[in-house]
Amino acid sequence: MARRMLEMRGVCEKCAAHLNDAGEALICSFECTFCVDCGQDMDHRCPNCGGELVVRPRRRAQSVVGQQGVAHFGVVLRNRKEFDALVARVNASGVAWITRPELHTDPALSAKVGGKLSDPSGNVIELKYYEDVTDLERG
Numbered sequence: 674m675a676r677r678m679l680e681m682r683g684v685c686e687k688c689a690a691h692l693n694d695a696g697e698a699l700i701c702s703f704e705c706t707f708c709v710d711c712g713q714d715m716d717h718r719c720p721n722c723g724g725e726l727v728v729r730p731r732r733r734a735q736s737v738v739g740q741q742g743v744a745h746f747g748v749v750l751r752n753r754k755e756f757d758a759l760v761a762r763v764n765a766s767g768v769a770w771i772t773r774p775e776l777h778t779d780p781a782l783s784a785k786v787g788g789k790l791s792d793p794s795g796n797v798i799e800l801k802y803y804e805d806v807t808d809l810e811r812g
């Protein structure tokens with residue numbers, strides 16, 4: 674049996690207030706959707722079908738990934754020279770960076786230098802390389 678997803682309507686049918694998937698909203702069994710304030714005003718009765726309005730389960734924002742940035746392809750260059758050469762070519766081509774290359778100083782990221790750009794199909798590509806620690810030690 675196909676599973677049907679609850680339709681997460683984005684606005685209150687009464688006052689047109691914006692409703693967040695992860696926020697509070699009230700629905701009836703037909704998925705008429707209202708904001709909490711309107712639901713209280715209407716005594717938790719749906720004006721369309723007369724049904725009971727209940728708290729809509731919240732849908733987790735898709736953005737556990739979102740918080741870390743979008744899913745993307747990665748290109749890892751072997752060294753700074755290759756990386757700089759590629760960055761120069763991207764700059765020369767006029768492609769806009771989503772995130773300009775920068776040195777991440779967070780030690781957990783092992784001094785990664787990376788930049789993100791988008792290809793013509795909208796795929797996000799990350800260019801990066803990792804500082805060679807032994808080079809740093811040699812100065």
Ligand SMILES: [Zn+2]
Binds near residue numbers: 685707708
């Ligand atoms: Zn409302």
Ligand SMILES: [Zn+2]
Binds near residue numbers: 705
């Ligand atoms: Zn209803």
